Amino acid sequence: MKYLNFSLSLLLTALTFYCLDTKFGSIPPIGKFLNPYTGVWQNETDETISGSVYIDGLLDKVNVHYDAQLIPHLFAKNETDLYKAQGYITAKHRLWQMEFQTYAAAGRLSEIIGEAALNYDRQERRQGMGFGAEQAIEKMKEDPETLAYIEAYADGVNSYINQLQPKDFPVEYKLLDYRPEPWTVKKTALLLMYMTKDLAGFDSDLEYTNALRMFGKERFDLLYPDFYEINDPVIPKDTDWSFIDVPMTETPVSKFPLDTIASTLDKPHPDNGSNNWAISGQKSYSGNPILANDPHLGLNLPSIWFVMQLSTPNHNSFGATLPGALGVVSGFNNHISWGETNATRDVLDWYKIEFKDKNRKQYKYDGQWKDVRLRVEEIKIKGKASFIDSVRYTHHGPVSYDKEFKGNDELAGYAMKWSGHIGGNNQKTFLELNKGKNYDDYVKALKHYTAPAQNFIFASGEGDIALWVQGKLPNKWKGQGKFLMDGSNPRHDWQSFIPQSFNAHTKNPERGFVSSANQHPVDKSYPFYVFNDGYEPYRNRVINNFFNSKDTFDIQDFKDLHNNNYNLKAAELLPYIYKTMDVSALTNEELTILNEIKKWNFNNNIDELGPSIWSIWWATLYTTVWDEYEVDNVALKAPFSFQTIHLLKTKGDDAFMNIVATPETETAKDLFLISFKKAVKSLMDWKVENGSYNWNDYKSTYVGHLLQALPAFSRFNVTIGGGANIVNATSKNHGPSWRMIVEMTSPPTALGIYPGGQSGNPGSKYYDNFIDDWAAGNYHSLHFLQSDTKTDAIIATQTLISN
Amino acid sequence: MNIKTLNFLVTLVLAIVFSFFLPWWSIMLAAFITAVLLSIRGVAVFFIPFVAIFVFWVSYSFILSNTNDFTLAKKIAILLPLDGNAYLLLIITGIVGGLAGGVAGIFGKQCKALIKK
Numbered sequence: 001m002k003y004l005n006f007s008l009s010l011l012l013t014a015l016t017f018y019c020l021d022t023k024f025g026s027i028p029p030i031g032k033f034l035n036p037y038t039g040v041w042q043n044e045t046d047e048t049i050s051g052s053v054y055i056d057g058l059l060d061k062v063n064v065h066y067d068a069q070l071i072p073h074l075f076a077k078n079e080t081d082l083y084k085a086q087g088y089i090t091a092k093h094r095l096w097q098m099e100f101q102t103y104a105a106a107g108r109l110s111e112i113i114g115e116a117a118l119n120y121d122r123q124e125r126r127q128g129m130g131f132g133a134e135q136a137i138e139k140m141k142e143d144p145e146t147l148a149y150i151e152a153y154a155d156g157v158n159s160y161i162n163q164l165q166p167k168d169f170p171v172e173y174k175l176l177d178y179r180p181e182p183w184t185v186k187k188t189a190l191l192l193m194y195m196t197k198d199l200a201g202f203d204s205d206l207e208y209t210n211a212l213r214m215f216g217k218e219r220f221d222l223l224y225p226d227f228y229e230i231n232d233p234v235i236p237k238d239t240d241w242s243f244i245d246v247p248m249t250e251t252p253v254s255k256f257p258l259d260t261i262a263s264t265l266d267k268p269h270p271d272n273g274s275n276n277w278a279i280s281g282q283k284s285y286s287g288n289p290i291l292a293n294d295p296h297l298g299l300n301l302p303s304i305w306f307v308m309q310l311s312t313p314n315h316n317s318f319g320a321t322l323p324g325a326l327g328v329v330s331g332f333n334n335h336i337s338w339g340e341t342n343a344t345r346d347v348l349d350w351y352k353i354e355f356k357d358k359n360r361k362q363y364k365y366d367g368q369w370k371d372v373r374l375r376v377e378e379i380k381i382k383g384k385a386s387f388i389d390s391v392r393y394t395h396h397g398p399v400s401y402d403k404e405f406k407g408n409d410e411l412a413g414y415a416m417k418w419s420g421h422i423g424g425n426n427q428k429t430f431l432e433l434n435k436g437k438n439y440d441d442y443v444k445a446l447k448h449y450t451a452p453a454q455n456f457i458f459a460s461g462e463g464d465i466a467l468w469v470q471g472k473l474p475n476k477w478k479g480q481g482k483f484l485m486d487g488s489n490p491r492h493d494w495q496s497f498i499p500q501s502f503n504a505h506t507k508n509p510e511r512g513f514v515s516s517a518n519q520h521p522v523d524k525s526y527p528f529y530v531f532n533d534g535y536e537p538y539r540n541r542v543i544n545n546f547f548n549s550k551d552t553f554d555i556q557d558f559k560d561l562h563n564n565n566y567n568l569k570a571a572e573l574l575p576y577i578y579k580t581m582d583v584s585a586l587t588n589e590e591l592t593i594l595n596e597i598k599k600w601n602f603n604n605n606i607d608e609l610g611p612s613i614w615s616i617w618w619a620t621l622y623t624t625v626w627d628e629y630e631v632d633n634v635a636l637k638a639p640f641s642f643q644t645i646h647l648l649k650t651k652g653d654d655a656f657m658n659i660v661a662t663p664e665t666e667t668a669k670d671l672f673l674i675s676f677k678k679a680v681k682s683l684m685d686w687k688v689e690n691g692s693y694n695w696n697d698y699k700s701t702y703v704g705h706l707l708q709a710l711p712a713f714s715r716f717n718v719t720i721g722g723g724a725n726i727v728n729a730t731s732k733n734h735g736p737s738w739r740m741i742v743e744m745t746s747p748p749t750a751l752g753i754y755p756g757g758q759s760g761n762p763g764s765k766y767y768d769n770f771i772d773d774w775a776a777g778n779y780h781s782l783h784f785l786q787s788d789t790k791t792d793a794i795i796a797t798q799t800l801i802s803n
Numbered sequence: 804m805n806i807k808t809l810n811f812l813v814t815l816v817l818a819i820v821f822s823f824f825l826p827w828w829s830i831m832l833a834a835f836i837t838a839v840l841l842s843i844r845g846v847a848v849f850f851i852p853f854v855a856i857f858v859f860w861v862s863y864s865f866i867l868s869n870t871n872d873f874t875l876a877k878k879i880a881i882l883l884p885l886d887g888n889a890y891l892l893l894i895i896t897g898i899v900g901g902l903a904g905g906v907a908g909i910f911g912k913q914c915k916a917l918i919k920k
Contacts, residue, residue: 006913013910016903017828031903034896035827036863041896044868044875166826171875175882712882763875 087156135423191324200452293339303756351487424450838911856904
């Protein structure tokens with residue numbers, strides 16, 4: 001009996017231990033997770049921001065002054081200490097996020113999440129994210145100074161990690177039951193690849209190939225023109241390009257492989273983009289140039305940005321940093337200010353690869369067989385055996401699509417050519433901008449920058465304003481890279497790059513301002529080939545019209561423009577619809593809705609009904625126009641909104657307007673009515689379920705935690721207007737991820753805010769404390785300390801001391 | 804002192820001491836050792852360590868969370884999901900710890916029985 005009792009109690013104890021110490025699905029190991037001395041209760045605190053901390057290998061002490069926003073102001077005696085301290089302090093507030101993002105970039109999420117992330121990880125591997133990071137490291141090694149700083153940063157992060165006990169791990173580690181691993185130079189390179197993919201990983205070549213095959217060249221050109229009819233480019237139209245004296249790449253006479261492609265890799269969010277603008281002293285109320293930047297990215301917690309001041313006796317910079325990368329990315333120092341928007345250039349192309357035989361060890365190139373290089377990709381999966389998904393590399397790049405991935409031809413595949421694989425010392429650009437003193441320093445800093453191509457805006461205390469479209473950009477022949485190309489034809493390869501000094505740029509243009517909002521970089525007069533692969537044609541015009549509208553501008557004007565909700569897209573179509581749509585067949589309910597939207601003045605403000613009606617109506621109209629694109633097993637990208645609206649207004653009786661499934665022949669006018677009726681029905685269904693459809697409720701903006709918007713750690717129903725294609729680009733879960741305004745006084749006076757908070761800990765009051773002010777269009781004054789002394793703005797100081 | 808009270812106090816003290824250097828399961832060790840050293844009878848074998856660990860985990864969690872306005876506890880109570888109720892999370896925490904302690908107490912008692920013959 002007692003043996004039985006003993007055995008039973010032993011079994012019960014073992015079972016209890018096992019159940020409380022093991023993660024089941026998404027439920028964390030509950031004993032580990034909930035106990036008060038190592039579990040989640042230990043995270044119920046703000047970070048310590050006073051006292052002294054010992055860090056290995058510091059040369060001198062570093063003072064970290066915190067202001068009321070938990071913005072750290074770092075004062076180091078030398079650059080190496082500065083970047084070590086940046087690594088340490090960033091990790092202290094954002095460790096989980098910075099590591100998670102590098103896992104995501106490397107295609108390693110399955111290691112921490114399990115099999116659910118396998119498909120995602122395979123895509124990352126097949127796009128050569130790790131390969132690109134390794135290429136970047138090779139480039140950085142050519143510059144020992146930068147490499148030494150990146151190593152110092154890694155040492156700083158690791159000093160922090162090494163001080164942690166399991167009880168101190170950020171809450172996400174406890175939730176997913178894993179622990180931080182050492183930070184490396186490669187992780188910084190991976191973080192930069194993460195940004196490169198987000199911003200320069202977009203292409204539609206394979207979708208365009210399908211469209212070309214289905215519709216023919218003439219129809220394709222109508223649907224996807226290189227330039228829209230209206231173009232207000234980044235670099236002003238009157239720019240003189242006569243200094244460009246190199247021959248353009250000649251277009252080869254050859255054929256594109258017109259394959260049918262069933263599905264393609266996931267793409268970055270199409271709204272990833274930004275605004276920036278700067279006005280000269282003449283346009284400024286104070287005579288000082290003023291610069292603004294707001295990068296539009298997914299609205300996430302912890303935020304993609306971490307704001308810091310980074311100071312040594314040689315330089316003093318302030319602004320938004322990317323956790324994992326060094327220096328300030330969008331910000332200012334005592335002499336200059338800078339910011340970026342995405343240049344959206346086509347730097348990602350696809351080549352059809354023909355393998356010699358089923359071994360796939362060689363591929364055809366220039367009439368010969370060339371060896372492929374096999375890169376073994378082992379994807380570790382939590383709780384399962386590893387998945388091996390090795391990728392074949394050609395001289396173009398990785399063969400992303402083959403019989404193992406989205407393809408079925410044993411002897412063929414599609415190889416990716418991408419500027420993200422070239423390798424570049426992008427980090428150096430930011431380090432030099434942080435120290436820059438004038439226009440020449442800015443231009444010099446940009447020369448190192450490869451990808452993702454950006455519109456770098458600039459203003460200086462000396463009074464210069466400028467904008468360079470910078471990246472390593474292929475010098476393409478006309479039409480190159482729009483469609484799948486022939487991987488065996490050397491003339492289909494990228495032949496050369498645009499010489500850096502010929503990248504489109506403008507300095508102190510006559511109009512007195514520079515701006516960019518992801519629109520076309522240039523007009524047709526720029527000699528190098530640039531085609532429209534998703535340029536944004538609305539925000540730029542609202543911005544430029546604003547700066548052309550009067551003589552001088554002040555800070556309030558800048559704030560107003562950031563928060564401008566004017567919906568130019570709706571304003572360009574709705575009046576035409578009101579004029580042409582036949583309203584005789586509308587029901588009373590439909591007439592009511594029509595009158596509601598007719599009263600709308602095209603501002604996407606929170607209390608308006610118009611934006612909600614427009615939003616559903618436009619979405620319905622768009623899919624009704626492009627019903628020809630609803631084809632099974634063919635990857636397609638319907639034409640852009642701007643061209644769709646252009647065709648609706650100018651070619652209303654084109655065959656594309658016809659709805660294929662109906663016996664009648666529809667024209668644009670009919671589609672307006674059909675889509676309106678459908679939209680009203682959807683809207684009324686929505687209303688029954690959710691109540692008022694004012695824009696705020698209908699859009700219901702949220703800022704989601706990086707773990708798929710885990711509700712517990714996310715913020716929902718944020719009160720803010722705006723929308724896609726609007727200067728205030730806040731859509732449901734995407735928008736201005738950092739807003740900055742800098743006036744080039746001496747020293748500069750700056751405002752900044754972002755939809756998040758400085759702490760990455762959901763248990764901290766600093767986790768999401770900026771969100772409501774951000775949504776209301778408010779800003780924080782950025783306290784730009786001029787010396788290593790506490791001011792009234794400083795709430796606490798922590799000193800980092802060498803061991 | 805009543806043996807039950809003593810058992811309760813020893814479990815509590817050992818659990819607190821162990822928590823400084825051992826992982827979460829140290830409460831099981833504390834309850835086990837106490838059960839071997841201080842034999843009690845009946846349902847108390849389970850409930851005394853249960854209550855001791857429950858009190859320890861709930862009060863320590865409360866102290867940590869209360870000073871931070873239950874900011875994180877409310878979020879974890881959405882995650883688990885407990886409708887955002889931080890007090891419910893406290894009770895669940897106590898039950899989890901108590902259960903582990905109680906079971907270890909039974910095991911300790913049975914071990915003792917085995918050794919004693």
